[in-house]
Amino acid sequence: MRRLPLIAVTGFIAAGLTLSACGSDSLSTSPGAGSTPAGTAAGGGVDQALAAKVPAKLKSAGKIVVGTDPTYAPNEMLGSDGKTVEGFDVDVFNAVAAKLGLKTEYVPAGFGTIILGVTSGKYDVGVSSFTINPDRKKQVNMVSYYSAGTQWVVAKGNPQKVSIDDVCGKSVGAQKDTVQAEDLAARSKKCTDAGKPAITQVIQTGQDQVTADVASGKTVAMLADSPVGLYAVKQTGSLEALGDIYDSAPYGYVVPKDQTDFANLLVDALKASKADGSYEAALKKYSVEAGAIDNFALNP
Structure with a gap:
């Protein structure tokens, strides 16, 4: 959101x-x-x-x-x-x-x-x-x-085996000035606090860019508002929702x-x-x- x-x-x-x-x-x-x-x-x-x-x-x-x-x-x-x-x-x-x-x-x-x-x-x-x-x-x-709420989205079939609870060291996208960007920053800090690699946070100005990144493979996942993430899944046919909507x-x-x-x-x-x-x-x-x-x- x-x-x-x-x-x-x-x-x-x-x-x-x-x-x-x-x-x-x-x-x-x-x-x-x-x-x-x-x-x-x-x-x-x-x-x-x-x-x-x-x-x-x-x-x-x-x-x-x-x-x-x-x-x-x-x-x-x-x-x-x-x-x-x-x-x-x-x-x-x-x-x-x-x-x-x-x-x-x-x-x-x-x-x-x-x-x-x-x-x-x-x-x-x-x-x-x-x-x-x-x-x-x-x-x-x-x-x-x-x-x-917030919805995670990955490539169809989740080829990178992304787990919402452990994305340390992976590239994940979100839009600038959103709770998803804040969410990623907090998750990345948990990774580094635990001695694990930081999340590569790919933060874009527009949500269209965020969606393009996960569709092209530049990122392994994105976070977006639930209606936005689910709409991207429906329209592209090459993406799928990961996990449940939260917050x-x-x-x-x-x-x-x-x-x-x-x-x-x-x-x-x-x-x-x-x-x-x-x-x-x-x-x-x-x-x-x-x-x-x-x-x-x-x-x-």
Whole structure:
């Protein structure tokens, strides 16, 4: 999970090649890329009572500007046109925005820069698989909407006989600024403390690069959020999940600390999207409904 203070599937399949090739360029895309009309998820529609509570600034703009890192399929990724941001995170948040009578504008950004972008006013909200944790709650408000854990992934058949409990001396990949990178660092320290070789930690900026590394054999395994890792397994056909999902925790929308009323409004909009079926429809579209929750909350 992307939990530090803080996939796209790549080159060896045609769709992944298009996605990853555009993915690295997308991080410098100017604001305005990936704008998506509100109400695109099934069951969308304005809830007039909620729309009446929208902050004046957002009501005047008619849209919510969203910071996101689109290298994390199926959560958030670039579409075939190389600029439209899509994924289950996008569909769920579009349904939420629809309840408020607002459009959404997704601005691609490096994952580690999004919280700062929200606190500085560059983005109204951060929607990028942020797991809720105490460090983040000190900086921003967080609204829970999904639950995910960490999943290990290896080449199909696990030819290197990787064991999650003993990867000392092996090359393992993770994305920068994620809990998986922290997990690898802690495991490597245990190795060296025990007099064993350190883990070769291959930390990449984008999850698409992490997936490409394990698919090409540069690394023997990768760690990723459970929906991301399982999506890579499904799409490539050359990878498989290793072990069970662990450390499950909720994802949260990132909202400025001084905008508690707006954060609570997002909680109510999530409840409304759950009630009309648009929340579940967004998850089912990407086969990630296993992480659905119904206890949406501010700073749980």
